[in-house]
Amino acid sequence: MIVxxxxxxxxxxGRTRVVIGKFxxxxxxxxxxIRTITEREDELKSVVFTFTFASEVYLHDVNRILSETDRxxxxxxxxxxxxxxxxxND
Numbered sequence: 001m002i003v004x005x006x007x008x009x010x011x012x013x014g015r016t017r018v019v020i021g022k023f024x025x026x027x028x029x030x031x032x033x034i035r036t037i038t039e040r041e042d043e044l045k046s047v048v049f050t051f052t053f054a055s056e057v058y059l060h061d062v063n064r065i066l067s068e069t070d071r072x073x074x075x076x077x078x079x080x081x082x083x084x085x086x087x088x089n090d
Contacts (some may be wrong), residue, residue, distance in 0.1 A: 001072075001075065001076045001080055001083055002081065002082045002083070003082075004082070004084050005084075005086065005087065006049070006084045006085065010082065012082065014043065014045055015043065015044050015045070016044055016045045016047045016082070017044045017047065018037070019033050019036075019037055020049045021033075021049075022050060022051050023048065023075075024066065024071075026066060026071065026074045026075075031078060034078045034079075035078060035079075038078055038079030038080060038081075045082060046079060046082070047080075048075055048080045048083050048084070049086065050084065051087070052085050052087045052088070
């Protein structure tokens with residue numbers, strides 16, 4: 001799985017299928033949505049575009065349902081090809 005911050009360029013030039021959301025806990029609904037783009041048998045790569053917030057860095061993950069490591073692991077387990085973690089400022 002390729003992980004990017006949304007500002008850095010990545011070396012992929014193919015077609016993609018994208019889901020967008022915060023995906024803080026990756027509950028059953030999130031998993032179903034992600035599987036709709038990862039379990040297709042075609043040439044399109046799956047992209048999860050998600051958000052992080054600057055304040056989460058300072059809170060040391062206190063308000064997060066999943067840690068950054070666990071969240072990335074779950075995306076990878078679901079078959080995500082490219083993960084974009086775009087930071088928003090509060």
